Amino acid sequence: MTSHRPVHRVAIVGTGTIGASWATHYLARGFDVTATDPAPHAETALRSYVDAAWEGATTLGLSPGASPDRLRFTAEMRQAVADADFVQENAPERPEFKVKLFADIDDATPPDAIIASSSSGITMSVIQAQCRHPERTVIGHPFNPPHVIPLVEVVGGTKTAPETVHDAMAFYASIGKRPIHLKKEVPGHVANRLQAALYREVVYLIEQGVLDVAGADDAVSWGPGLRWGVMGPNLLWHLGGGEGGIQHFMDTLMPQMAGSLWPALGNPQLTPELQEQIVNGVLEEADGHSIDELATQRDAMLFGLLAVRAQYAASGAQTAAARQSA
Numbered sequence: 595m596t597s598h599r600p601v602h603r604v605a606i607v608g609t610g611t612i613g614a615s616w617a618t619h620y621l622a623r624g625f626d627v628t629a630t631d632p633a634p635h636a637e638t639a640l641r642s643y644v645d646a647a648w649e650g651a652t653t654l655g656l657s658p659g660a661s662p663d664r665l666r667f668t669a670e671m672r673q674a675v676a677d678a679d680f681v682q683e684n685a686p687e688r689p690e691f692k693v694k695l696f697a698d699i700d701d702a703t704p705p706d707a708i709i710a711s712s713s714s715g716i717t718m719s720v721i722q723a724q725c726r727h728p729e730r731t732v733i734g735h736p737f738n739p740p741h742v743i744p745l746v747e748v749v750g751g752t753k754t755a756p757e758t759v760h761d762a763m764a765f766y767a768s769i770g771k772r773p774i775h776l777k778k779e780v781p782g783h784v785a786n787r788l789q790a791a792l793y794r795e796v797v798y799l800i801e802q803g804v805l806d807v808a809g810a811d812d813a814v815s816w817g818p819g820l821r822w823g824v825m826g827p828n829l830l831w832h833l834g835g836g837e838g839g840i841q842h843f844m845d846t847l848m849p850q851m852a853g854s855l856w857p858a859l860g861n862p863q864l865t866p867e868l869q870e871q872i873v874n875g876v877l878e879e880a881d882g883h884s885i886d887e888l889a890t891q892r893d894a895m896l897f898g899l900l901a902v903r904a905q906y907a908a909s910g911a912q913t914a915a916a917r918q919s920a
């Protein structure tokens with residue numbers, strides 16, 4: 595039985611795209627955060643990110659005592675994790691690199707602290723291979739940007755203790771995340787597989803000349819994507835089945851989907867020409883707006899949607915949609 599320490603101090607290892615956003619989230623939840631990254635300008639870049647993201651974090655709601663001033667930085671990884679209660683690792687996505695890094699983090703972190711990896715594609719069974727205390731290591735895979743999007747996928751490796759998965763789930767839930775437990779390791783975890791499945795069809799439809807790039811984006815974001823922002827596909831089919839609900843859907847509509855539509859789905863050839871077509875189409879769609887401008891727009895709309903979902907849950911509506919919002 596592994597007993598993990600209560601979390602007051604969080605260490606962030608790797609402060610690029612994901613690490614900087616995680617740091618913002620933990621600071622916003624009122625933790626002391628120590629970050630580490632060997633890149634020459636990492637501290638300046640991290641502090642600028644947190645400063646720029648703080649307004650958004652404030653919109654989402656700060657925990658008592660939350661402050662960007664509670665961020666410490668050291669280029670020495672061992673120093674950063676030495677007194678950590680929870681470590682969130684966000685270093686480059688290379689298997690042999692993560693294996694060595696995790697062995698080093700494990701060696702320097704108190705043995706009763708959980709070490710979580712944000713890895714998008716490498717399983718914890720691989721990452722924990724050289725750890726002395728692999729039982730406290732776990733995947734805690736966020737969705738970008740972690741200080742805005744609630745989902746975290748939690749999955750252990752073969753040597754991870756069940757208590758670690760349980761405690762990591764409870765910890766993430768306690769800090770406003772929406773953790774889901776993957777009961778088995780699968781390549782790419784789950785959310786990226788779902789994205790990949792849909793995107794394969796998007797690329798196929800562009801390849802086949804059915805839609806241009808902007809049209810394909812509209813087809814997702816003004817249709818099914820709007821609904822997926824409030825309910826998952828299984829529950830939505832319950833509504834799609836009309837009065838007979840999901841059973842009616844299974845009896846009448848699902849056989850058609852599985853029988854005719856699934857076999858008709860495409861498998862595009864990702865040629866350089868197709869890639870160029872998509873790049874050009876996206877740049878045209880972006881219409882000169884910078885990535886920062888688009889990210890600000892995206893986040894402003896996401897804050898609104900998250901606020902509506904929170905309001906709906908707080909209203910006490912006893913519905914499945916409210917449960918999905920809570």
Ligand SMILES: NC(=O)c1ccc[n+]([C@@H]2O[C@H](COP(=O)([O-])OP(=O)(O)OC[C@H]3O[C@@H](n4cnc5c(N)ncnc54)[C@H](O)[C@@H]3O)[C@@H](O)[C@H]2O)c1
Pocket residue numbers: 607608609610611612613630631632633636671683684685686687695712713714715735736737738
């Ligand atoms: N970008 C995404 O959308 C996304 C989403 C979810 C999860 N992830 C995962 O998060 C992790 C980081 O991805 P990213 O997109 O932030 O990459 P990134 O390249 O933006 O950041 C990686 C950071 O790690 C630092 N680094 C290099 N060596 C290090 C070391 N020895 N110790 C500590 N830090 C070190 C680099 O200097 C860099 O700042 C990856 O495992 C990735 O799979 C990424």
